[in-house]
Amino acid sequence: MSTVDARLSVFKTYKLYVGGKFPRSESGRVYEVTDGKGNWLANAPLSSRKDARDAVVAARKAFGGWSGATAYNRGQILYRVAEMLEGRRDQFIAEVADAEGRSKSKATAQVDAAIDRWVWYAGWSDKVAQIAGGANPVAGPYFNLSAPEPTGVVAALAPQESSFLGLVSVIAPAVVTGNTVVVVASENSPLPALSLGEVLATSDLPGGVVNVLSGRTAEIAAPLAAHQDVSALDLAGADAGLAKELETAAADNLKRVLRPRAEDWSADPGTDRLLAFLETKTVWHPMGV
């Protein structure tokens, strides 16, 4: 018989985050996630192409409302995400330390940087139009204004090595401008990404704006790259061979593609990712009417 104070261990079932809900993979499959030394951490859902399809449907459905929200409102919501992350800081530090085999202090630095980055991007929501748009001088009695608009559903492959800071660095710049995102978590360390779903679900972010899938990157990325309803592709987490394949598939419906490059995720991110998933709308308006 067990002693009185012995508790049964309560394992967490990591699930996908799609359309504001936490489904298991449609396929019912899971795969083992281990830490750097090969110790089992948890089972994560092994998503199929149908999960990718469902995620795109959810993201497209959320696009109208999210892109139509005021920049101010989007900024507030993203700041709220940072607040929720702060509250779960310890959990993320533990998960990042396990996932990336880092010491606690290094993991803490990663998580803090990720939260700060989220805040930094949140601030861009009502400022990006000033740097990416403006009034164009034209030779006629017109105002000519260019304004950046979100491109649509962005399929993002999260960086493989930086399981949390890298993940935040691809999600936040895409959603802050009004895009909706389907993100494929790091294949070997998806747990921080799946936990991020729980944070997003409790921070006023409308369901479907961010959808998190875990599994084999190549398996999920292929249908996403070929999907006619995906508007852009962020290949941060693809190796050279896979990236070429995906770019070819993405060319079919002229997706915007952000190609993989060597990135130091802890460095100042700049506005590259912010501006990568925008389209410019230019309007002519008669003067003096």
Added chain:
Amino acid sequence: MAASRGMTLRYARRYAPLVTMPITVPAYGKEAAGRLASMADVTADDGALRRFLHGLPGVDAVGLEARAATLGTRSIKTTAKAYAIDLALTMIDLTTLEGADTPGKVRALCAKGINPDPTDRTAPKVAAICVYPDMVATAKEALGDSGIHVASVATAFPAGRAALPVKLADTRDAVAAGADEIDMVIDRGAFLSGRYMQVFEEIKAVKEACARPDGTAAHLKVIFETGELQTYDNVRRVSWLSMLAGADFIKTSTGKVAVNATPPVTLLMLEAVRDFHAATGVQVGVKPAGGIRTTKDAIKYLVMVNETLGEPWLTPDWFRFGASSLLNDLLMQRQKLSTGRYSGPDYVTVD
């Protein structure tokens, strides 16, 4: 085997293989009237009709829902799926029933019905375009000789709350404008308050109003609005009542109330059609309408038809979908099958 009040469905089903089956005749044909006349004793007066309808076996609700759910679990893939998608496409009554309908919108819908996928001319055309009576002429003209029927709702659709002469005039108008099919609504108020004979006579009168001067007639679909009928028993009763009154098609709903076509209700109507066919040999069609939006749903219905009524009903002549958004989903699935990549709403028309 003269039908009598005592001859219940159960007996009809049990002895069906043993007795000589009547030869199948379509509900819209001349012979059907004769077959219905053989059932005249149950429709002779209000009391006889009531006794017959209330003598029908009660519906096992749990069993019905379980059966419908089971039939919805079949996995239809690859070539079978391609076949099912094209079959469902040809069964669509492409519908626009809005107060805001314009001739332009109806013409656009007709163009879509003729050629559902402009990027793939192999996509089959739909069965019919379903409109309000005042749009029949517009639709007829737009469809030309494409072979697509024009279906018109009539009889004060969707409420059915108008005097009989108004309903008949509504119907005659639509037929005169060239409607090939009439979708009438029953008087749910009369049915729910037990005035079965009134409903029966009304359907008969509308059927007569569907006749054209040249002796042919528009096909009559009878809408039950099952969402308002409260019980499965009522659905079974109204199915029999309508078929006895001469309905060519029985249809679940108007699409204007909260509850529309559901798999159990449709299954129940399919079973009623099967039993009616076993008893009289008259073939009647079924049309679920409203709430069927995805290819997956449509295929579930096709499985139900195949399992309940079999191959003879798997044609646009005997089974239809009343739908508008279903078409786009079928087209997207069709594109997925032919190209291998998922399609999106940007590649089908917005209507």
